[in-house]
Amino acid sequence: MDDGQEIFDAADTTSQAKPSSARAFIVAIGQELTTGQSVDTNSAWLSDKLADVGLATAGHITVPDELSAIVEAFDIAARLADIVISTGGLGPTGDDLTRQALARAMGAELVLDEDSLATIEAFFKKLGRAMAKTNRTQAYIPAGCEALVNPNGTAPGVAGMLGRARVFALPGVPREMKAMFLDSVLAKLPGCHGAIVHRVVRTFGLGESTLGEKIAGLMRRTGAVILGTTVAEGIVSVRVTSQGPSKAQADRQAEDMVENLRSLLGEAVIGVGEAETMSSATGNLLRQTGQTLATAESCTGGFIGKLMTDPGGASDYYLGGVVSYANEAKQNLLGVPAEVIEKHGAVSQQVALSMARGVREKFQADWGVAVTGIAGPTGGSAEKPVGLVYTALAGPDDKTAVQKHTFLGTRETIRRRSALTAINELRLRLKKSCQ
Amino acid sequence: MDDGQEIFDAADTTSQAKPSSARAFIVAIGQELTTGQSVDTNSAWLSDKLADVGLATAGHITVPDELSAIVEAFDIAARLADIVISTGGLGPTGDDLTRQALARAMGAELVLDEDSLATIEAFFKKLGRAMAKTNRTQAYIPAGCEALVNPNGTAPGVAGMLGRARVFALPGVPREMKAMFLDSVLAKLPGCHGAIVHRVVRTFGLGESTLGEKIAGLMRRTGAVILGTTVAEGIVSVRVTSQGPSKAQADRQAEDMVENLRSLLGEAVIGVGEAETMSSATGNLLRQTGQTLATAESCTGGFIGKLMTDPGGASDYYLGGVVSYANEAKQNLLGVPAEVIEKHGAVSQQVALSMARGVREKFQADWGVAVTGIAGPTGGSAEKPVGLVYTALAGPDDKTAVQKHTFLGTRETIRRRSALTAINELRLRLKKSCQ
Numbered sequence: 001m002d003d004g005q006e007i008f009d010a011a012d013t014t015s016q017a018k019p020s021s022a023r024a025f026i027v028a029i030g031q032e033l034t035t036g037q038s039v040d041t042n043s044a045w046l047s048d049k050l051a052d053v054g055l056a057t058a059g060h061i062t063v064p065d066e067l068s069a070i071v072e073a074f075d076i077a078a079r080l081a082d083i084v085i086s087t088g089g090l091g092p093t094g095d096d097l098t099r100q101a102l103a104r105a106m107g108a109e110l111v112l113d114e115d116s117l118a119t120i121e122a123f124f125k126k127l128g129r130a131m132a133k134t135n136r137t138q139a140y141i142p143a144g145c146e147a148l149v150n151p152n153g154t155a156p157g158v159a160g161m162l163g164r165a166r167v168f169a170l171p172g173v174p175r176e177m178k179a180m181f182l183d184s185v186l187a188k189l190p191g192c193h194g195a196i197v198h199r200v201v202r203t204f205g206l207g208e209s210t211l212g213e214k215i216a217g218l219m220r221r222t223g224a225v226i227l228g229t230t231v232a233e234g235i236v237s238v239r240v241t242s243q244g245p246s247k248a249q250a251d252r253q254a255e256d257m258v259e260n261l262r263s264l265l266g267e268a269v270i271g272v273g274e275a276e277t278m279s280s281a282t283g284n285l286l287r288q289t290g291q292t293l294a295t296a297e298s299c300t301g302g303f304i305g306k307l308m309t310d311p312g313g314a315s316d317y318y319l320g321g322v323v324s325y326a327n328e329a330k331q332n333l334l335g336v337p338a339e340v341i342e343k344h345g346a347v348s349q350q351v352a353l354s355m356a357r358g359v360r361e362k363f364q365a366d367w368g369v370a371v372t373g374i375a376g377p378t379g380g381s382a383e384k385p386v387g388l389v390y391t392a393l394a395g396p397d398d399k400t401a402v403q404k405h406t407f408l409g410t411r412e413t414i415r416r417r418s419a420l421t422a423i424n425e426l427r428l429r430l431k432k433s434c435q
Numbered sequence: 436m437d438d439g440q441e442i443f444d445a446a447d448t449t450s451q452a453k454p455s456s457a458r459a460f461i462v463a464i465g466q467e468l469t470t471g472q473s474v475d476t477n478s479a480w481l482s483d484k485l486a487d488v489g490l491a492t493a494g495h496i497t498v499p500d501e502l503s504a505i506v507e508a509f510d511i512a513a514r515l516a517d518i519v520i521s522t523g524g525l526g527p528t529g530d531d532l533t534r535q536a537l538a539r540a541m542g543a544e545l546v547l548d549e550d551s552l553a554t555i556e557a558f559f560k561k562l563g564r565a566m567a568k569t570n571r572t573q574a575y576i577p578a579g580c581e582a583l584v585n586p587n588g589t590a591p592g593v594a595g596m597l598g599r600a601r602v603f604a605l606p607g608v609p610r611e612m613k614a615m616f617l618d619s620v621l622a623k624l625p626g627c628h629g630a631i632v633h634r635v636v637r638t639f640g641l642g643e644s645t646l647g648e649k650i651a652g653l654m655r656r657t658g659a660v661i662l663g664t665t666v667a668e669g670i671v672s673v674r675v676t677s678q679g680p681s682k683a684q685a686d687r688q689a690e691d692m693v694e695n696l697r698s699l700l701g702e703a704v705i706g707v708g709e710a711e712t713m714s715s716a717t718g719n720l721l722r723q724t725g726q727t728l729a730t731a732e733s734c735t736g737g738f739i740g741k742l743m744t745d746p747g748g749a750s751d752y753y754l755g756g757v758v759s760y761a762n763e764a765k766q767n768l769l770g771v772p773a774e775v776i777e778k779h780g781a782v783s784q785q786v787a788l789s790m791a792r793g794v795r796e797k798f799q800a801d802w803g804v805a806v807t808g809i810a811g812p813t814g815g816s817a818e819k820p821v822g823l824v825y826t827a828l829a830g831p832d833d834k835t836a837v838q839k840h841t842f843l844g845t846r847e848t849i850r851r852r853s854a855l856t857a858i859n860e861l862r863l864r865l866k867k868s869c870q
């Protein structure tokens with residue numbers, strides 16, 4: 001061996017660098033995962049959330065819907081960690097075997113949990129549907145365990161002890177799993193070490209790299225406040241993770257960072273918080289100013305209306321819209337003159353403006369927002385390629401504005417970007433008039 | 436224990452349905468995976484590719500960059516499977532420990548592989564850069580192993596035996612990993628044991644448990660064809676995994692099972708294949724019959740239009756729609772009489788029907804589809820609770836139909852379910868008229 005060995009020996013010390021606190025192991029259960037038909041995103045999500053409360057993840061293990069394999073996975077996880085969280089295998093069908101596997105690993109019987117049965121029965125009653133016999137199996141849990149309420153489905157979770165490890169069995173459907181983890185598991189985990197708090201600053205209009213350059217100075221800071229950027233559904237989010245000896249101090253640090261980000265990023269900031277979306281921010285501005293909106297959509301096919309009505313209470317400001325997919329609809333329902341379509345084409349600034357004005361008038365709204373474009377994959381030409389989109393605004397006092405865009409990507413991406421851009425233009429206009 | 440136990444015992448037989456051929460275990464190595472910063476997509480990709488050559492995956496395990504944890508993962512994988520494939524930890528930095536871990540698990544020394552060193556040196560020379568000292572460590576492999584060439588980077592892979600299992604250590608960068616697997620690993624795997632093929636049958640309208648009961652007889656069959664169910668965005672999918680001595684036979688078995696599922700599940704089947712959605716299936720029926728559609732939406736706010744225009748070429752059959760979120764829009768744009776709204780309320784079967792008829796006429800479409808309901812979270816009453824939704828159809832020859840639903844869940848769930856149900860009613864009607 002030569003100097004290579006020396007480097008290995010030095011590196012070897014990382015194996016001693018284990019956190020001293022409790023560690024978790026995640027068990028993902030499902031045929032669709034081990035056949036490669038689905039990618040397991042639950043384990044990463046759980047590890048991220050565990051890190052938030054100061055708990056490290058010792059590993060993930062994924063096994064198919066086979067009883068012996070699941071028992072084995074529980075045994076391995078309980079041997080290697082103090083907290084075991086499983087996802088999947090709690091459904092009502094014959095390939096859902098997590099309850100049986102956990103009972104076998106614990107050496108316990110499955111017993112009927114009357115509360116869970118009542119909850120499942122009530123779920124079906126409210127639905128007005130007969131409960132299938134197999135749903136009854138979902139009310140069984142290993143003796144000595146506790147059932148965890150599932151606010152979004154029938155499958156209750158299970159909490160108990162497996163050897164010296166705390167074990168939590170959660171559903172595999174991400175929405176159900178996440179709600180159950182946050183509502184029922186988090187509070188049962190061993191006490192958090194110091195406080196970690198998060199903020200999410202959501203932005204639109206800057207690319208991730210441009211945004212990264214703008215905040216590079218803040219990102220280079222090490223220590224108590226860490227920044228990270230993620231992109232999802234056209235929105236670039238800056239995640240602020242602040243760690244402090246107390247929650248009050250962690251909160252203070254996080255708020256200071258959010259203010260720094262706001263002043264660096266300006267009007268690209270939609271808002272702060274996971275729940276803040278383009279449509280909620282815009283809807284709130286409409287509500288605050290007592291104004292109303294109507295939408296006229298061609299290539300987005302109703303996507304803007306869908307987004308604007310995602311938040312509850314949207315009827316305070318959203319009156320409705322016209323999806324004028326066919327040219328006749330643009331003429332008959334929105335009053336776009338046939339000769340304008342003929343002269344400039346359905347995808348043109350003239351038609352976009354006429355749609356915005358038309359829908360505003362039709363609905364007697366304060367604002368009309370319109371989109372016309374070519375979302376592809378076919379229908380493009382050299383002059384008007386796929387991705388060419390016009391967005392238009394018509395507002396009080398005959399104010400109008402139209403913008404031309406060339407979006408890249410799939411049909412879905414072009415449509416989403418078109419819808420968000422159209423709403424964003426209204427948001428910026430409303431912000432300006434609020435100042 | 437009562438009849439619940441009986442169901443468990445019956446289900447238990449699935450644990451005997453193990454393929455008899457060699458099985459693989461995937462080991463993913465990386466701090467970024469166990470902290471939840473990245474999602475592991477390598478393991479699913481490898482499982483999918485292994486299935487292509489008839490090898491089933493017994494499981495995946497993910498561990499951080501810690502020597503003892505990686506050794507443990509190799510031990511577990513080699514105990515549970517015949518083939519072990521690891522990804523990650525082959526880089527040149529101190530936290531890359533896969534070589535050392537593999538050597539320790541094998542009880543072997545790390546030895547310099549001169550060919551690998553020459554390749555790495557040539558790589559840097561070609562780049563015109565000095566080779567860092569740490570890159571030299573990448574040329575060490577456990578004694579008795581073979582180095583695998585990395586066409587896309589510096590880190591060579593490793594192939595060897597760990598106990599009775601064949602082991603392959605690959606880089607974590609997906610592009611490097613995939614190339615090395617396809618170029619160097621595939622040919623070294625135990626002779627292909629037939630083929631594994633997949634089908635996905637997508638359904639709507641049956642709950643997962645009711646569907647499970649219907650196909651319970653097929654699910655209990657052991658052997659060559661395995662079924663599993665998953666739910667996503669309101670669609671229940673039945674996954675068919677078929678293993679056979681040849682791809683032709685595996686395909687034949689899969690097709691037979693798909694036919695069995697079709698006849699058991701009837702009109703709940705939307706179609707076969709990941710790409711088949713409610714709107715593509717319905718759109719195709721409209722296109723085949725040369726008919727057109729217009730939509731009138733209240734609580735879904737444009738979601739139906741958005742879904743119907745998700746597939747490219749939707750202009751063949753979708754003319755457009757009206758989002759009549761405000762009552763005035765229902766009257767002015769769809770011609771719903773004010774007195775009908777006043778007498779029965781905006782959420783009523785009369786208004787739903789009137790919206791469907793109105794939009795059909797307004798757009799001169801063959802079919803009008805309408806939805807009105809209470810998506811929540813507020814706006815419900817004892818008489819008309821959140822989740823109460825009416826869907827209506829108006830078609831040729833004055834055919835109309837209206838249905839009352841009570842959906843549970845969040846606003847998003849209620850809206851998605853409403854939109855899918857409305858489209859599904861059109862799909863069923865079109866299917867009937869096609870027969």
